[in-house]
Amino acid sequence: MIKPYIENANFEDTGFSYTLSLISGKYKMVILYCLMEYEVVRFNELKRYLKRISDKTLSTNLKELETDRLIIRTEYPQIPPKVEYSLSDRGRSLMEVLDQLCVWGENNRE
Numbered sequence: 001m002i003k004p005y006i007e008n009a010n011f012e013d014t015g016f017s018y019t020l021s022l023i024s025g026k027y028k029m030v031i032l033y034c035l036m037e038y039e040v041v042r043f044n045e046l047k048r049y050l051k052r053i054s055d056k057t058l059s060t061n062l063k064e065l066e067t068d069r070l071i072i073r074t075e076y077p078q079i080p081p082k083v084e085y086s087l088s089d090r091g092r093s094l095m096e097v098l099d100q101l102c103v104w105g106e107n108n109r110e
Helices: 002-008 015-023 028-038 043-050 055-067 089-108
Strands: 040-042 071-076 082-087
Touching: 015 028, 015 089, 028 040, 028 043, 028 055, 028 071, 028 082, 028 089, 040 043, 043 055, 043 082, 055 071, 082 089
Parallel strands: none
Antiparallel strands: 040 082, 071 082
């Protein structure tokens, strides 16, 4: 009797799909991991950490993570402008999941 359930199921309505929509892409999980490790990070520090990412791609990913309320962008009114990124409480709650991905990777690395 599982088949009728599967036929009526919609993947987009699952919590798994929602979580994937927040962290999908090549860099979002890496950005979140970096913020988990270093707590407060500036744009150029993230760029050095990610190595081959363009300014536009990094900026777009940061804006999306901020819109999804996973990170906090703090801008300081000074010259030159200073902007720092950190995890929000919502972003920190996601770190338990990402940490388990790290543990799985360490335990299953071939």
